[in-house]
Amino acid sequence: MSIKIENLWHIYNEGTPMAITALQDISLDIQDGECIGIIGRTGSGKSTLIQHFNGLLLATQGRVSVDGVDLREKKSDRRRIRQKIGLVFQYPEYQLFEETIEKDIAFAPKKMGLTDDEVDERVREAMRMVGLDHDMYRKRSPFELSGGQMRRVAIAGVLAMNPSMLVLDEPTAGLDPEGRADILQQVQRMRDEAGITVAFVSHSMDEIAQLVDTVIVMDQGKIALHGSVREIFLQVETLQSLGLGIPQITALMHLLKQRGMGVSTEAVTVDEAKEAILSLKRGCSHV
Numbered sequence: 136m137s138i139k140i141e142n143l144w145h146i147y148n149e150g151t152p153m154a155i156t157a158l159q160d161i162s163l164d165i166q167d168g169e170c171i172g173i174i175g176r177t178g179s180g181k182s183t184l185i186q187h188f189n190g191l192l193l194a195t196q197g198r199v200s201v202d203g204v205d206l207r208e209k210k211s212d213r214r215r216i217r218q219k220i221g222l223v224f225q226y227p228e229y230q231l232f233e234e235t236i237e238k239d240i241a242f243a244p245k246k247m248g249l250t251d252d253e254v255d256e257r258v259r260e261a262m263r264m265v266g267l268d269h270d271m272y273r274k275r276s277p278f279e280l281s282g283g284q285m286r287r288v289a290i291a292g293v294l295a296m297n298p299s300m301l302v303l304d305e306p307t308a309g310l311d312p313e314g315r316a317d318i319l320q321q322v323q324r325m326r327d328e329a330g331i332t333v334a335f336v337s338h339s340m341d342e343i344a345q346l347v348d349t350v351i352v353m354d355q356g357k358i359a360l361h362g363s364v365r366e367i368f369l370q371v372e373t374l375q376s377l378g379l380g381i382p383q384i385t386a387l388m389h390l391l392k393q394r395g396m397g398v399s400t401e402a403v404t405v406d407e408a409k410e411a412i413l414s415l416k417r418g419c420s421h422v
């Protein structure tokens with residue numbers, strides 16, 4: 136699934152005294168198979184932007200096309216595109232409502248007009264992908280689960296539509312560290328197994344560093360920075376001026392360098408940092 140955004144503006148309540156310009160002149164390409172991270176302060180426009188990916192919101196000005204189709208032009212295509220680009224809202228577990236997990240996950244595929252067998256297969260596969268045992272959980276109420284498990288059910292409900300792209304709005308917000316790690320791992324798995332295109336909104340630099348290929352940093356409705364994870368996290372001062380940090384491990388490497396250790400500060404994951412420190416030690420032992 137590829138998305139092309141050209142000079143996109145979004146104004147809420149346009150033409151009223153309550154008008155709010157949430158997006159200003161955004162241009163962005165997302166390639167098929169890419170995993171893009173979206174970061175930025177609260178109110179910077181992240182949630183507004185991602186709702187343009189599948190036509191849930193329409194451009195006030197500018198153009199969004201999905202696989203070459205202009206979202207404003209073809210109304211009939213928007214339904215298909217909403218199934219192809221699955222959007223997981225923030226705190227999606229609040230939208231669970233059926234009495235069993237199975238029924239909840241089956242809701243969207245049923246509405247798509249699939250046969251009972253096909254729906255059943257979709258439910259099994261979606262539960263497998265989020266790591267919930269089908270036989271153990273399918274008849275249980277989603278409301279008996281832990282927060283992290285409820286969220287996995289909600290994500291499974293979107294996966295059951297068999298999307299080619301998954302858009303997740305702060306999917307780890309409010310979870311404990313274990314729940315967060317779980318969700319990250321599931322998203323990673325969906326990428327590896329299904330080759331799905333992913334857009335991932337997060338507050339956490341550490342999560343972004345672990346998961347994504349490219350990053351955009353949003354600020355007051357604009358794209359302030361856009362590049363590879365490494366390019367973005369090298370810009371420590373700009374990030375700080377935007378009210379954002381850098382991954383903890385990158386911060387640690389900066390600290391080591393300040394303390395006189397000749398390490399590279401480019402590491403954005405623990406593994407890279409380990410490698411940088413080890414290579415330094417190896418360097419020393421030759422002296």
Ligand code: ADP
Binds near residue numbers: 147157177182
């Ligand atoms: P983020 O997800 O980065 O926190 P949002 O996209 O939710 O940012 O919000 C961007 C701006 O648009 C904010 O000023 C917010 O108050 C405003 N906004 C968001 N949703 C609505 C809405 N439904 N109606 C009016 N204003 C909104």
Ligand code: MG
Binds near residue numbers: 181182225304
């Ligand atoms: Mg938001």
